[in-house]
Amino acid sequence: MKGNRSFPLKLQTGLQFALRASVDKSTLIWHRRMGHLNINSLKLLQEKEMVFGLPEIKNTNEVCEGCILGKHCRDSFPRESTNRASTPLELVHTDVCGPMQTITKAGNRYFLTFIDDCTRMCWVYFLRYKSKVFSVFKKFKATVELQSGYKLKKLRSDRG
Structure with a gap:
């Protein structure tokens, strides 16, 4: 370091060349x-x-x-699923979707679906808060068991 707090550089100019890449393939x-x-x-x-x-x-x-x-060939998808439920409410799929950017007039930001695997019947419930899912599920379970005469056996979700 010099007195003015700078570092002197000594650059050496040498032979300059450029490399070129070529591709054989x-x-x-x-x-x-x-x-x-x-x-x-x-x-x-x-x-x-x-x-x-x-x-x-x-x-x-x-x-x-x-x-x-x-x-590569692969097996085709089966036309009918082999693991389909044989009685109503034996297996019900559920999912919660939201929060939506657009709020409904009633103030709902979420919706909850239930789909019966046997009959493919679908129920949709609109929710203001995600915390209401369990209370809506209890009402759904009581209603469908009373109306159909069958008991809900399995509920499948993505843990949402």
Whole structure:
């Protein structure tokens, strides 16, 4: 440090050069850039000069992992679920949604749904506060058990 509290710098000018990167696997890069287009179609784009700056496309034995995963076959989804409830109220799905940005005229910000797995019957309750969910559930349970004659056996939720 000098007397004026500065640090002198000694810069040496030397030979300056720039490095250039080149890619040997340009075919695979263009294959990915074009949304995993096949090699024959890439060659056609290059021959007809449909893409500006497309280099020469060469046949390659390398395999694109994304294309292989995309071509894997998988079992189809079953048309009917095998675990469906056989009697009403055997399994009821529930979810709480909210708080909503727009408040209803009654001041509700949440809604609570109950869906019976057997009959697909759906009940929707509107709530001002999320803390009212348990009291609404007790009323729902009493009402549907009285009306249907069945007992609620399982309640499935996402713990919301």
